[in-house]
Amino acid sequence: MPRMALAATLLTLLAAGPAPPEGSEARIEAGKLVILHPWSRATAAAGAPAVGYLSITNTGAAPERLLGADCAIAGMTMLHTTTRDGAVARMRAVDSLPIPPGGTLTLAPGGSHLMLMDTTQALAPGGRFACTLRFATQGPVAVEFAVQPAGAGPKAPM
Numbered sequence: 001m002p003r004m005a006l007a008a009t010l011l012t013l014l015a016a017g018p019a020p021p022e023g024s025e026a027r028i029e030a031g032k033l034v035i036l037h038p039w040s041r042a043t044a045a046a047g048a049p050a051v052g053y054l055s056i057t058n059t060g061a062a063p064e065r066l067l068g069a070d071c072a073i074a075g076m077t078m079l080h081t082t083t084r085d086g087a088v089a090r091m092r093a094v095d096s097l098p099i100p101p102g103g104t105l106t107l108a109p110g111g112s113h114l115m116l117m118d119t120t121q122a123l124a125p126g127g128r129f130a131c132t133l134r135f136a137t138q139g140p141v142a143v144e145f146a147v148q149p150a151g152a153g154p155k156a157p158m
Contacts, residue, residue, distance in 0.1 A: 032060030075118030
């Protein structure tokens, strides 16, 4: 491949951002929302906290809000954000996360995420589990999360 073509290909790949973990290629369209790459990390045992990551693009002209999620494998699912105070990262539960018109909400390691508590089973790489996302305007949307190895995935920008 000529040097210029190789450089152009690399720039295109870098501009697209990090690839989602393998096996999380799902695309769900619900009204004006496009949900991409729902995935989670493996856990060691039932009862261990788990996480949910994905991206949600609002293609509409009106704002939307992610209000939460209900996951059958969890006793409780919460929305969390992560903030940094110097070298200390702090997670906190939030009631909702905004998705502006034409914008994308990204739930990713080191940033906002779904926190699944009191899980009923260990999550093994290659497995899947279902959740229902709840939106202020769109209402409920069913998604399936792909389980990746414990250290999988890119970090969210801080």
